[in-house]
Amino acid sequence: MAFQVSIPGGSVSRRGFLxxxxxxxxxxxxxxxxxxxxxxxxxxxxxxxxxxxxxxHTGLLAGFAERGGFSSSETVCGLGQNTEFxxxxxxxxxxxxxxxxxxxxxxxxxxxxxxxxxxxxxMMKGSTIPLETWPGGLLASCQFRGVxxxxxxxxGIYTMWFNxxxxxxxxxxxxxxxxxxxxxxxxxxxxxFTVWDGDYLQxxxxxxxxxxxxxxxxxxxxxxxxxxxxxxxxxxDSEQNIEMFNYFLDWLNEEYKGDVNLxxxxxxxxxxxxxxTTGMGPAFRESRLAGMQSGSWLMGxxxxxxxxxxxxxxxxxxxxxxxxSATAAGIWPNWFVIPVGSKNPQAAFDYLAYLSVEGVVxxxxxxxxxxxxxxxxxxxxxxxVERRGQxxxxxxxxxxxxxxxxxxxxxxSPVQGFATDQMTRAMEKIYTKxxxxxxxxxxxxxxxxxxxxxxLAG
Amino acid sequence: MADRGETVAGATPPRRxxxxxxxxxxxxxxxxxxxxxxxxxxxxxxxxxxFVIAQTKFQIIGLPTWVGLANYEAMLKDPAVWTSARxxxxxxxxxxxxxxxxxxxxxxxxxRVTRLAGFYRTVFYLPFLMPAVSGAIVFMLLLSPTGGPxxxxxxxxxxxxxxxxxxxxxxxxxxxxxxxxxLGVETLVFLxxxxxxxxxxxxxxxxxxxxxxxxxVWITLPLITPMILFNLVIGIISSFQVFVQAIVIGGTxxxxxxxxxxxxxxxxRAAFRYFNIGYAAAMATVLFVVVLLLTxxxxxxxxxxxxxxxxSR
Numbered sequence: 001m002a003f004q005v006s007i008p009g010g011s012v013s014r015r016g017f018l019x020x021x022x023x024x025x026x027x028x029x030x031x032x033x034x035x036x037x038x039x040x041x042x043x044x045x046x047x048x049x050x051x052x053x054x055x056x057h058t059g060l061l062a063g064f065a066e067r068g069g070f071s072s073s074e075t076v077c078g079l080g081q082n083t084e085f086x087x088x089x090x091x092x093x094x095x096x097x098x099x100x101x102x103x104x105x106x107x108x109x110x111x112x113x114x115x116x117x118x119x120x121x122x123m124m125k126g127s128t129i130p131l132e133t134w135p136g137g138l139l140a141s142c143q144f145r146g147v148x149x150x151x152x153x154x155x156g157i158y159t160m161w162f163n164x165x166x167x168x169x170x171x172x173x174x175x176x177x178x179x180x181x182x183x184x185x186x187x188x189x190x191x192x193f194t195v196w197d198g199d200y201l202q203x204x205x206x207x208x209x210x211x212x213x214x215x216x217x218x219x220x221x222x223x224x225x226x227x228x229x230x231x232x233x234x235x236x237d238s239e240q241n242i243e244m245f246n247y248f249l250d251w252l253n254e255e256y257k258g259d260v261n262l263x264x265x266x267x268x269x270x271x272x273x274x275x276x277t278t279g280m281g282p283a284f285r286e287s288r289l290a291g292m293q294s295g296s297w298l299m300g301x302x303x304x305x306x307x308x309x310x311x312x313x314x315x316x317x318x319x320x321x322x323x324x325s326a327t328a329a330g331i332w333p334n335w336f337v338i339p340v341g342s343k344n345p346q347a348a349f350d351y352l353a354y355l356s357v358e359g360v361v362x363x364x365x366x367x368x369x370x371x372x373x374x375x376x377x378x379x380x381x382x383x384x385v386e387r388r389g390q391x392x393x394x395x396x397x398x399x400x401x402x403x404x405x406x407x408x409x410x411x412x413s414p415v416q417g418f419a420t421d422q423m424t425r426a427m428e429k430i431y432t433k434x435x436x437x438x439x440x441x442x443x444x445x446x447x448x449x450x451x452x453x454x455x456l457a458g
Numbered sequence: 459m460a461d462r463g464e465t466v467a468g469a470t471p472p473r474r475x476x477x478x479x480x481x482x483x484x485x486x487x488x489x490x491x492x493x494x495x496x497x498x499x500x501x502x503x504x505x506x507x508x509f510v511i512a513q514t515k516f517q518i519i520g521l522p523t524w525v526g527l528a529n530y531e532a533m534l535k536d537p538a539v540w541t542s543a544r545x546x547x548x549x550x551x552x553x554x555x556x557x558x559x560x561x562x563x564x565x566x567x568x569x570r571v572t573r574l575a576g577f578y579r580t581v582f583y584l585p586f587l588m589p590a591v592s593g594a595i596v597f598m599l600l601l602s603p604t605g606g607p608x609x610x611x612x613x614x615x616x617x618x619x620x621x622x623x624x625x626x627x628x629x630x631x632x633x634x635x636x637x638x639x640x641l642g643v644e645t646l647v648f649l650x651x652x653x654x655x656x657x658x659x660x661x662x663x664x665x666x667x668x669x670x671x672x673x674x675v676w677i678t679l680p681l682i683t684p685m686i687l688f689n690l691v692i693g694i695i696s697s698f699q700v701f702v703q704a705i706v707i708g709g710t711x712x713x714x715x716x717x718x719x720x721x722x723x724x725x726x727r728a729a730f731r732y733f734n735i736g737y738a739a740a741m742a743t744v745l746f747v748v749v750l751l752l753t754x755x756x757x758x759x760x761x762x763x764x765x766x767x768x769x770s771r
Contacts, residue, residue, distance in 0.1 A: 087730045116519045278602045417731040424711045
């Protein structure tokens with residue numbers, strides 16, 4: 001039989017209740033002095049990241065736990081990315097043994113809507129990190145039906161990247177302000193760089209976007225959206241989105257022989273990292289791609305293997321589509337949640353409040369995940385200063401924080417994973433011309449809306 | 459007299475015999491108990507729970523709600539289920555027979571090897587020990603359209619190298635190719651069968667027919683039909699459960715163009731990506747029934763083509 005006890009700010013399972021009762025009884029038998037000192041371990045889970053990432057978080061939590069009277073702290077790193085991590089986390093929550101705090105590289109909305117995470121609104125009121133200190137677009141990705149299930153502590157910010165050395169060689173201005181403001185300007189500029197050798201793409205300017213996650217940004221740039229969280233409605237087959245993909249296809253036909261496979265066989269033109277499946281190096285770092293959309297996290301990896309064969313690059317705002325009116329940015333989440341069943345929910349929240357404003361300064365100094373709370377005054381990452389100098393690092397850092405303020409709402413659907421798969425399928429059909437944008441998007445729209453209604457029906 | 463119940467010298471009294479039999483049975487049950495408990499806890503209970511959960515809306519967190527056959531109805535309308543079922547069936551039809559034939563050829567060759575036999579057996583078994591994920595990644599690098607050694611060799615020989623992983627008409631064949639790599643278990647099973655063929659039968663066959671091909675078809679193959687049956691059943695079951703290679707190559711969407719979208723991938727993503735456990739349980743139930751029916755069908759036909767030594771017809 002199910003047994004649930006409601007407490008302010010959440011509920012506990014029978015197991016949690018019994019554990020809590022036993023702990024309370026045990027605690028009553030202890031001398032008061034000892035009880036005040038030992039609050040048990042504070043446990044945090046991280047999905048993945050480098051050894052440095054793990055080391056930073058371990059140190060931050062340990063310092064906080066020590067000051068807060070906890071006997072110890074434990075930071076569990078590298079539990080797998082996205083699906084694998086969510087699987088472990090949800091299993092721990094369901095079995096009544098979750099961590100106190102968890103980072104998510106996914107939307108807290110999907111699992112929050114199912115009751116996996118504690119609502120944070122009450123705890124945020126009167127704390128050092130109230131709602132108004134967070135950018136709306138970022139906070140939206142943690143909210144469902146007006147309830148906040150996570151904190152957007154730092155974000156990977158999607159912007160445009162361009163190779164200043166390549167621009168300069170063509171006599172094109174290399175300052176951020178002169179970067180193309182519209183898709184038409186970007187497309188026109190792209191042609192100046194693109195060189196084919198038969199069916200081999202030697203050099204490209206910009207290529208039509210094909211990554212699924214940031215597609216919400218491109219849609220916003222064209223005045224559309226993929227999902228309307230306020231009305232719980234998918235909008236994949238809107239006029240703006242159909243127009244967007246027709247525009248990209250037209251661009252593909254005009255500049256890239258209408259064949260994405262030719263681009264893929266020539267190199268990795270889709271992001272700034274080596275392709276793990278083909279072993280091909282990133283065209284951008286090889287000076288074979290003049291510009292691309294990428295995330296701020298690339299700043300931390302840019303000079304690692306394979307090292308770029310140029311020095312000067314810069315960031316710029318996204319250009320606007322034919323039906324759009326303003327630029328926008330996008331995010332990859334580094335969000336934090338307090339799972340239901342956390343043994344120390346208030347301490348977990350206090351840690352997140354510390355992390356959001358103070359801890360994040362140390363974090364950002366070493367890894368370029370952009371702090372998002374408006375109260376943070378962070379120095380740019382040391383590695384960036386070392387490579388590009390203080391002036392550039394300050395400028396890039398300030399630019400990223402400006403971009404964080406104009407992030408378009410994304411990662412905010414209760415069926416995020418399902419929708420991502422549907423969009424992947426639709427985009428594959430569109431770019432391989434197996435279906436028109438209108439057909440592929442209509443099919444994805446129908447599937448996503450049906451799944452959303454099914455999930456919400458409970 | 460024995461029939462009156464008197465004790466015959468040297469024979470165990472019936473009552474004591476019954477007692478001893480019961481004690482033996484108890485000991486047998488006791489020895490088997492750990493396995494029986496494990497079977498009940500880890501197989502039977504989850505199996506029954508799967509059938510029950512399949513009739514609920516259950517998203518791991520929170521309690522399941524009863525929906526009857528709604529998950530099965532949803533399956534019928536889900537294009538991904540049909541696509542993945544078609545792909546999985548095609549994969550099974552292609553991979554199982556090819557794998558059986560290749561494993562048999564390999565076993566026949568290993569059976570003739572006298573020097574370094576243990577070494578060769580180990581070499582052919584090794585791929586089976588490699589984690590499937592690593593194997594899939596190695597194959598992806600080998601088959602890369604740019605710089606992959608397979609296509610470089612094919613190109614150098616003048617062949618038109620296919621786009622193994624991106625061409626929808628080729629990608630399923632790539633998965634089949636991957637399934638042929640770890641042939642060790644099937645080969646060892648065949649080898650065991652071949653080595654159990656009595657020497658006198660082989661000598662008699664050699665006298666009757668000088669042609670090796672005839673001996674293979676009329677003597678060797680009939681004598682190893684139990685091994686063929688075993689490999690066939692296991693092959694059918696495992697081919698419908700192909701997952702790791704499919705998800706490494708095609709992700710959760712079965713790229714390119716859903717050509718690598720397997721039934722188990724759709725089941726997995728329903729459970730752990732979309733948190734739709736009830737639906738995934740319904741898919742698992744259908745898979746269980748289909749594989750069970752196929753297995754029963756194979757066993758039914760086996761009566762006409764499997765020969766067990768000492769069996770009279």
